[in-house]
Amino acid sequence: MDQLQKNLNNLHHFWLTLGGQFKNGHFEQEIWPNHFWLKDYSLLDAHKIQQRANLHKKIVLATIEKPCFDAENTKQSVSLEIMNLGLDRNINFSGFCPDVKQLTDLHLIQNWVDTCSKAFGYQIDIVAIKNLLNNPNARLFAYLDKGFIAGTAISYQTGDVLGLHQVGVHPNYQGMGIAKKMMSHILAELKLPDIKQVSLQASKAGLKLYQQLGFISLATLYKVQLQ
Numbered sequence: 001m002d003q004l005q006k007n008l009n010n011l012h013h014f015w016l017t018l019g020g021q022f023k024n025g026h027f028e029q030e031i032w033p034n035h036f037w038l039k040d041y042s043l044l045d046a047h048k049i050q051q052r053a054n055l056h057k058k059i060v061l062a063t064i065e066k067p068c069f070d071a072e073n074t075k076q077s078v079s080l081e082i083m084n085l086g087l088d089r090n091i092n093f094s095g096f097c098p099d100v101k102q103l104t105d106l107h108l109i110q111n112w113v114d115t116c117s118k119a120f121g122y123q124i125d126i127v128a129i130k131n132l133l134n135n136p137n138a139r140l141f142a143y144l145d146k147g148f149i150a151g152t153a154i155s156y157q158t159g160d161v162l163g164l165h166q167v168g169v170h171p172n173y174q175g176m177g178i179a180k181k182m183m184s185h186i187l188a189e190l191k192l193p194d195i196k197q198v199s200l201q202a203s204k205a206g207l208k209l210y211q212q213l214g215f216i217s218l219a220t221l222y223k224v225q226l227q
Helices: 003-017 046-052 106-120 126-133 178-188 204-212
Strands: 020-023 026-029 035-037 060-063 074-086 100-102 138-145 148-158 161-169 197-202 216-226
Touching (some): 106 126, 148 178
Parallel strands (some): 035 060
Antiparallel strands (some): 074 197, 148 161
16 A cells, blocks of 8 residues: 555544444444545545435535535535655654643543534534544543643554544644644654554644644545535
8 A cells, every 4th residue: 555545544444433334335424523435535426425314414525536516515625634754764753741641531531522622613422532442543642731631632553554633722722832742742652663654634724733743745635514
């Protein structure tokens, strides 16, 4: 697999762990994040999906092919930069941060979900996050400020690829460098040579940070929420 394929393969298995399942020739999630996708992230037939899906269900198509839908059929659309950091060269990360902790306490999961939801501006389903706790490939991270979860992140490993997801900061703590501290801490924890590639899908808000850390863009991931 090339770098792009490995990135998308990591995302595919991460979404499956959140609760994705194979139905009618494609993959979909009954709960947040409500994605509908194909394993190669080619474009699904939006009309067929709408015909088969529950009318009250949120439908978010995910694809690397630029979609061309009528505005009346599209509720919202976003694009993310598919990015990779190759670790096939001698890189030394020394960014351990004592305020970044791996989250294992079930009693703190709701607090983590609340912070992540506020950071991204949409409601995250705690059921999906709890699915990650039972998977040995997944780890939840929290940035703690006097016991309050101010930042969130998830790492998910597939083979020699570590995917980073839901790197977010509570609105009251944004602009304080917390996202950079979390990223630096996670990268410093990497167990080389087990991990040869770090992957993520970046919004415009996080693009500058990831570029500073050495990530390069490979392609664009489009997410289109249907009416």
